Amino acid sequence: MLEKDFLPLNRSVIKRQLIEQIDYFGKGLILFGEANFFKVLTDYGTKICQHVDNFEIDKTMETLKLFPGIINKIKSMDHQLVLS
Numbered sequence: 001m002l003e004k005d006f007l008p009l010n011r012s013v014i015k016r017q018l019i020e021q022i023d024y025f026g027k028g029l030i031l032f033g034e035a036n037f038f039k040v041l042t043d044y045g046t047k048i049c050q051h052v053d054n055f056e057i058d059k060t061m062e063t064l065k066l067f068p069g070i071i072n073k074i075k076s077m078d079h080q081l082v083l084s
Contacts, residue, residue: 010067
């Protein structure tokens with residue numbers, strides 16, 4: 001699910017840089033992280049939303065670019081069921 005749904009969305013929000021879409025992406029990650037007990041994902045989504053709320057565009061973009069690494073971190077935690 002993360003790679004299939006969220007990774008393309010991550011690429012899209014980086015390309016378009018629309019605040020509403022970035023906020024939606026961050027909130028979606030928070031909800032997904034909470035539902036699947038992935039604190040790293042919940043924290044990451046919260047960080048995105050905080051940057052958006054504070055209008056920290058540079059920090060927001062830097063944080064968004066970290067998403068593939070977040071996926072790899074979750075993979076290394078051996079949660080393959082969620083990633084498929």
